[in-house]
Amino acid sequence: MLCPKCGKEMKKGFLCGRGYNYFLPEGEKAPNLLSKKILEKKHAILLPPDDICIAFCQNWPKAFWCGDCKILLADYSELME
Ligand SMILES: [Zn+2]
Structure with a gap:
């Protein structure tokens, strides 16, 4: 995978975390309380x-x-319908 900003080869791995992971669209305020x-x-x-x-x-x-760019690309295609 090439970086969308600089075009260099990106390091491959996994994006891990704890609790809810979500993408928040621009203009929405992050909630204090997390529930689905x-x-x-x-x-x-x-x-x-x-x-x-x-x-x-x-x-x-x-x-x-x-x-270099501190850009992370995550591929959810195999995990979501
Ligand atoms: Zn880059």
């Missing part, structure tokens, strides 16, 4: 794994990192 309902109300896109799957440390998206 609140996030959906803010038009956030919930990203796998969800809070239940996290315990098993599976279903992390493949990710690519550019150290």
Whole structure:
């Protein structure tokens, strides 16, 4: 995968985290309290794994990192319909 900013080859790995992971569209304020309902109300896109799957440390998206630009690209295509 090439970096969309500088065009150099990106480092391959996985994007990991704990708790809810989500994409928040521009213009929406991040909620203080996290629940699926609140996030959906803010038009956030919930990203796998969800809070239940996290315990098993599976279903992390493949990710690519550019150290020069500090850009992370995450591929959720195999984890979401
Ligand atoms: Zn780059």
